[in-house]
Amino acid sequence: MKKLIVGSWTAGSFNVDKFAKSLLLFRNAPRSGAASPAQMVLNRPVRDALPAHRRSFAPEWQQKTDVLEKRARRAKEVQIEHYNKTAHSLPPLSIGDHVVIQHPISKCWSTPAVVVEIGPHRDYLLKTPAGRLFRRNRRMLRKRVPVMPGTKSTSTPTPPAPIPVKPETTSTTKSMPPAPEA
Structure with missing residues (x-):
């Protein structure tokens, strides 16, 4: 104008x-x-x-x-x-919920944390067991059930007992074929 x-x-x-x-x-x-x-x-x-x-x-x-x-x-x-069709909102978390944080580069869900504060725009302040504070969006968090000490966890399976394997009997020395007669 x-x-x-x-x-x-x-x-x-x-x-x-x-x-x-x-x-x-x-x-x-x-x-x-x-x-x-x-x-x-x-x-x-x-x-x-x-x-x-x-x-x-x-x-x-x-x-x-x-x-x-x-x-x-x-x-x-x-x-x-x-x-x-497939888009949906993640349910909100509350203070005290145990979550796992997704690493932004490796995309692994590895860092456990607890929700300390809820921000205005689906962001959460989290505290790890080491004492570090993170602020993450809801998309980077997954709710998890904490494992109480002294209770048996069903999430980590115990390895099965080793099955004894009977060694097969095979000949370890090879015999040379007979030399041809001249």
């Missing part, structure tokens, strides 16, 4: 006609991904100083653009519907 005003000054005076033409062109220019402001208000393009064919102002072009807009709207709805 400032460029339109600056461009309307000629020889130290403000040219109102030049400003009106440039404002008309500005309002008739389509914005990114949408119709021009004049088309939004009047449902058709406005005649301006730029040359255009008469048929571009005909109502059938407006009907065709309406059909295209409906198709684009429907395609966007299908895209949103497809995305939302």
